[in-house]
Amino acid sequence: MYAARRARLRERCHAGGSAGALVSRAANVRYLAGAAPQGAVLLLGKREDLLVWAGPEDDRLPEGSRPDEALRVHALSAPGGDPAVAAADLAAAQGAESLAVEEHHLTVARHRAIGSVAPRLRLADLGGAVEQLRLVKDEAEIACLRIAAEIADQALGELLESILVGRTERHLALELERRLVDHGADGPAFATAVATGPHSGRRGHRPTDRRVEEGDFLSVCLGAVYRGYRCEIGRTFVIGTSPADWQIELYDLVFAAQRAGREALTPGAAYRDVDRAARQVLDSAGYADRLPELTGHGVGLEIDEEPQLAPAAMGKLDACVPVTVEPGVHLPGRGGVRIDDTLVVRPEADGGPELLTITTKELLAL
């Protein structure tokens, strides 16, 4: 599988006029090599492919990060060396004349160091070629995402059964992260957001010491990592028995926007049209100036991958692309609502989009 991915990348490199490629972005290395020990880079060389890394003290790869067996591993002997520089040196020694590097990941300083160690190597830009390969997932990848989503659903479900009033955002977030690990996650997919009262509905809210109060909106966004794959779920609840009218109205509105976004997920749909489907519901209700930059994004080995579901995004959805749909409205001083699912784009004939995060989207009063 990893060898097949590398073969596809190599084709693209050759088409772009480069004999080899140096992949340095961690998620890209993992995608192509099966593992990405800290700082490791992947060299698609003229003669062979190499995983180059600095090596830990005891010269063993850490558990759970074994690379593809077909790949030769090259550990640097001198401490403090840059694997990217060493890999470029090896490429030059193999007789390569050109090497495509990830200019969107390498710093100017590292790029210059590569140029100094291998002055005859012509450095080209690999651009987002690996990110493009990563966009459409195979069924093994989707299976990991499905398990990650199940874990997040379980952690969230357990939280809802516990007493919430009086507990701080910070503690609820930590408890959710512990439950993710309890249920088999490698860890949280991103910093868990728990937002109460006036904080609710803010995207990426960092938990504070504010405590849950009666009458609050409570919005929670969390995700699990499973074998490297990251999902995302977000829900908003109301605390106490009787939501206020404005809360019910706002919830229904965001729910309608999120449903419209989900229903727009079909192979061939333009990214911007999916965004518009969700956005125009909020827009026509008078929230045009409060709208998020995007209403969804791809997930996979990173939590925020391509595509972006946003007004200016270019491109069309393919089948087997997992994305989030997560519109929200936040009213400063009052709070707001965010509803977020991870789904996989599937053709109509296969039943349409596959919902991975299945926790109810009714407005629960807790």
Place this chain on the structure above:
Amino acid sequence: MYAARRARLRERCHAGGSAGALVSRAANVRYLAGAAPQGAVLLLGKREDLLVWAGPEDDRLPEGSRPDEALRVHALSAPGGDPAVAAADLAAAQGAESLAVEEHHLTVARHRAIGSVAPRLRLADLGGAVEQLRLVKDEAEIACLRIAAEIADQALGELLESILVGRTERHLALELERRLVDHGADGPAFATAVATGPHSGRRGHRPTDRRVEEGDFLSVCLGAVYRGYRCEIGRTFVIGTSPADWQIELYDLVFAAQRAGREALTPGAAYRDVDRAARQVLDSAGYADRLPELTGHGVGLEIDEEPQLAPAAMGKLDACVPVTVEPGVHLPGRGGVRIDDTLVVRPEADGGPELLTITTKELLAL
């Protein structure tokens, strides 16, 4: 305070021939601006200083990240823009002819985008100028580190009072992180390492599902963030009533190495001499081929700052530089010992190095 830091940086820029500077590395932005909202960059401009950022949905800076009031904040209007590119554009509009950028942080792609938007701006390299300013801490910074260390000591102390046998590394790590937050940390300073049995003594060990067993070494490394400042403590314990002879011998050896390192911390001491003091104890006991790349490093707004206490490090310690001293030995298949403190270098007249992490370094049998 922040204005004074910016003034010092501006002097260095002028001395280097640049009229202004663009600071993009988050910890550097925070150091100079008092806050670093996600993606924000700091422009030391010709006419004024600006914090440029993409802005959240609701156009407010997140709580707890208010920048210095003397600084003008410029939020980008268009979504998806790069604050670094926008800042360079503003610098050019202010009439700047040159701008020093952080080439060790900016990617090749961002650097090129800056060049395109402001083609007449001569881009120079700011190098590690801000990192150099950050090296010596003021007393307000040390006060934050002292509190961070207290929090880590408390979290570790509580863990030692609980039952450990049968619990997994992963759960112990999560519990420690929860306790850090309980005691007022903003969060963990880095991924908490809990290593049992054969894993013990490995630097940066990622917790697994292995459970604590009788007779194990248990090594723990954790730290708290307090107001952005990060400390580190590492201890090794033995599980059960009677440590084996090899465990006592190895512990005593690492303890002696760590003490030698601590005692070498004086203003004016070469980084490499501090490293050698600790290293030669392990070396002369026959562990020359098992030694870590470094035996300590600076801490502050990042957990792994300059200086490095390593054989090839250049430079000398100043007073008020906080560093870790953390030698260790790991024997593959058996385990090992690591002892790690955070200390502040102080002159002899002030009592010598100030130990921030005060948990006992006796070999406790738990």
